[in-house]
Amino acid sequence: MSCWNGTKTRAYLRSRSKRPDWVRPDFGRRRFLVAGSLAAVAGGAGASVSRAEEGNSLVPEWTRSLGAGVDASPYGMPSPYEADVVRKNVDWLTPTRESSVNFTPLHALEGIVTPNGLCFERHHAGAAVVDPSAHRLLLHGMVDRPMTFTLEDLLRLPRISRFYFLECAANGGMEWRNAQMNAVQFTHGMVHCVQYTGVPLRLLLEHAGISDKAKWLLVEGGDGAAMTRSLPIDKALDDCMIALFMNGERLRTEQGYPLRLVVPGFEGSMWIKWLRRIEVGEGAWQTREETARYTDLMPDGRARRFTWEMDCKSVITTPCPENPIARKGTNLLRGLAWSGRGMIAEVHVSFDGGRNWRHAKLEGPVYDKCLTRFFLEDWSWNGEELYLQSRAVDSTGYVQPQMAALKKVRGVNSTYHNNAIQTWHVKPSGEVQNVRLG
Amino acid sequence: MGSHGAEAGEARYDGIGAAASADLIRAWNIDVAPNGAGAPPGSGNVSNGEAVYFEKCAHCHGDFGEGVGNMPKLISGSGTLLDDRPIRTVGNYWPFATTLFDYIKRTMPMQAPQSLADEDVYSVTSYVLYINNIVPKDFILNQTSITGIEMPNVDGFYMDNRKTKESYADSCMHDCPPYQVLGVAK
Numbered sequence: 267m268s269c270w271n272g273t274k275t276r277a278y279l280r281s282r283s284k285r286p287d288w289v290r291p292d293f294g295r296r297r298f299l300v301a302g303s304l305a306a307v308a309g310g311a312g313a314s315v316s317r318a319e320e321g322n323s324l325v326p327e328w329t330r331s332l333g334a335g336v337d338a339s340p341y342g343m344p345s346p347y348e349a350d351v352v353r354k355n356v357d358w359l360t361p362t363r364e365s366s367v368n369f370t371p372l373h374a375l376e377g378i379v380t381p382n383g384l385c386f387e388r389h390h391a392g393a394a395v396v397d398p399s400a401h402r403l404l405l406h407g408m409v410d411r412p413m414t415f416t417l418e419d420l421l422r423l424p425r426i427s428r429f430y431f432l433e434c435a436a437n438g439g440m441e442w443r444n445a446q447m448n449a450v451q452f453t454h455g456m457v458h459c460v461q462y463t464g465v466p467l468r469l470l471l472e473h474a475g476i477s478d479k480a481k482w483l484l485v486e487g488g489d490g491a492a493m494t495r496s497l498p499i500d501k502a503l504d505d506c507m508i509a510l511f512m513n514g515e516r517l518r519t520e521q522g523y524p525l526r527l528v529v530p531g532f533e534g535s536m537w538i539k540w541l542r543r544i545e546v547g548e549g550a551w552q553t554r555e556e557t558a559r560y561t562d563l564m565p566d567g568r569a570r571r572f573t574w575e576m577d578c579k580s581v582i583t584t585p586c587p588e589n590p591i592a593r594k595g596t597n598l599l600r601g602l603a604w605s606g607r608g609m610i611a612e613v614h615v616s617f618d619g620g621r622n623w624r625h626a627k628l629e630g631p632v633y634d635k636c637l638t639r640f641f642l643e644d645w646s647w648n649g650e651e652l653y654l655q656s657r658a659v660d661s662t663g664y665v666q667p668q669m670a671a672l673k674k675v676r677g678v679n680s681t682y683h684n685n686a687i688q689t690w691h692v693k694p695s696g697e698v699q700n701v702r703l704g
Numbered sequence: 705m706g707s708h709g710a711e712a713g714e715a716r717y718d719g720i721g722a723a724a725s726a727d728l729i730r731a732w733n734i735d736v737a738p739n740g741a742g743a744p745p746g747s748g749n750v751s752n753g754e755a756v757y758f759e760k761c762a763h764c765h766g767d768f769g770e771g772v773g774n775m776p777k778l779i780s781g782s783g784t785l786l787d788d789r790p791i792r793t794v795g796n797y798w799p800f801a802t803t804l805f806d807y808i809k810r811t812m813p814m815q816a817p818q819s820l821a822d823e824d825v826y827s828v829t830s831y832v833l834y835i836n837n838i839v840p841k842d843f844i845l846n847q848t849s850i851t852g853i854e855m856p857n858v859d860g861f862y863m864d865n866r867k868t869k870e871s872y873a874d875s876c877m878h879d880c881p882p883y884q885v886l887g888v889a890k
Contacts, residue, residue, distance in 0.1 A: 701885055
């Protein structure tokens with residue numbers, strides 16, 4: 267279907283007041299024609315299908331005019347018809363925007379790669395704008411040679427590229443007690459997945475010569491929160507990376523430019539942004555972020571600590587509250603699955619609230635500690651009510667739990683690591699609602 | 705010193721990195737660990753801390769740590785960790801006093817992080833401990849005394865045990881147990 271369909275047109279009209287700056291007057295004639303055409307289509311409410319067919323049988327305006335020249339948008343932006351596909355925050359969730367989070371629009375994305383401008387943000391003191399020429403990475407503590415590294419140094423070292431997901435431990439945290447957020451962007455949008463390119467952390471540690479007695483690293487950011495976490499040395503030497511690029515370009519400011527730590531499979535708060543310091547030591551530092559926060563309060567009144575790995579999880583991204591079913595007949599069911607402990611092995615889909623399951627197709631690539639896309643093909647909807655669920659199984663054999671089973675072990679006060687099966691209620695109208703089954 | 709990887713005293717990558725100066729390490733190495741490592745010289749007391757707190761902290765955290773609006777409370781919460789809506793504060797949740805010093809020094813006040821002198825950080829830390837009934841009013845906090853403070857919830861944590869305590873091997877594919885709808889998002 268072309269972008270003449272009625273839903274897209276209405277979405278665009280709603281968002282016109284937020285139209286991106288690059289739709290400037292120097293777009294001139296082009297801009298006028300687009301607006302004029304939209305008005306004509308919007309006037310035919312309820313007749314969008316026939317109008318679309320009619321429109322396709324005529325020669326549209328954009329075919330009979332010149333488009334914008336090169337460099338009209340030298341970096342590039344999405345189509346103005348996609349202006350609603352943006353990160354969004356939840357106003358009541360946090361007291362300040364500087365210590366807050368926004369959410370990735372998972373419902374609007376395809377494949378496994380998140381565009382850099384849509385990777386959710388979580389800051390503790392706002393996004394620091396760091397001058398790369400002045401930035402230094404300090405590596406000290408139990409090392410033979412305390413050292414500093416410039417960006418230029420890091421760019422001369424061997425580098426690797428890997429696809430990894432990054433998920434905030436609090437993803438789904440608003441859903442512990444009941445179904446609350448009626449949008450997949452807010453129930454699951456604290457996750458993104460990009461191709462990171464950078465220097466294996468192991469290379470720097472070996473270069474400085476770490477002591478055999480070293481057990482932990484303290485990793486620290488250069489922002490106003492000087493965000494710190496303790497990282498076990500085994501993980502640091504295994505697969506951690508000092509990332510300089512994401513999806514082929516330098517890191518975005520809000521993702522830690524000029525460099526961030528990548529800690530595959532571990533909760534996002536350990537992926538220190540604006541990384542400025544690594545201290546090698548013998549014991550964990552017990553920072554605020556691993557004592558007061560990012561600890562999981564359990565039903566016995568005590569809390570789990572150092573719950574680094576993200577549990578296996580999945581969610582259906584179409585249908586979902588933002589993607590209702592528009593028509594009976596053939597429809598595509600799609601979603602995302604991931605595990606901090608390995609690869610996705612299987613995904614199952616249920617239409618009846620978990621009573622019966624089908625195997626979904628995993629659409630490659632399927633990588634370790636990476637988002638994996640799944641589809642259910644040859645699916646036809648005939649207007650019946652559905653209770654849609656997806657259930658992921660990872661390469662360790664772990665099966666994503668139903669919420670009732672998860673709550674039985676963890677209660678509802680742990681805040682973090684909610685990896686329960688999500689249920690979407692599809693109504694006969696095709697609308698989709700976030701519901702809780704038990 | 706034995707090392708992983710490259711031999712001690714020999715850099716593996718030619719010309720990469722520079723020796724870190726003692727001044728830089730001193731300026732950036734601000735962390736304080738539970739064993740007191742990193743705690744700077746100096747000291748602070750509750751009454752000085754109260755003055756600093758009223759000037760720099762109270763507008764967000766309240767005159768007595770009760771919190772303003774949605775900003776974090778620093779007191780109360782005792783006995784709530786089993787409740788449906790637990791309150792987690794320095795007094796009833798944080799396991800180490802060193803963490804409080806470390807966090808105040810690196811992040812507070814929020815609009816001006818790393819602006820407090822070490823004496824002021826010691827003082828404010830002792831005041832927050834005092835309003836949580838953890839230290840007496842005449843307490844002097846310094847690099848030695850900070851390691852002797854037993855926080856009420858120090859034993860309230862255990863290591864991640866998901867791998868041994870959790871198993872959801874529910875691979876039922878057909879005729880699985882029925883459900884009911886418990887809630888709907890508005």
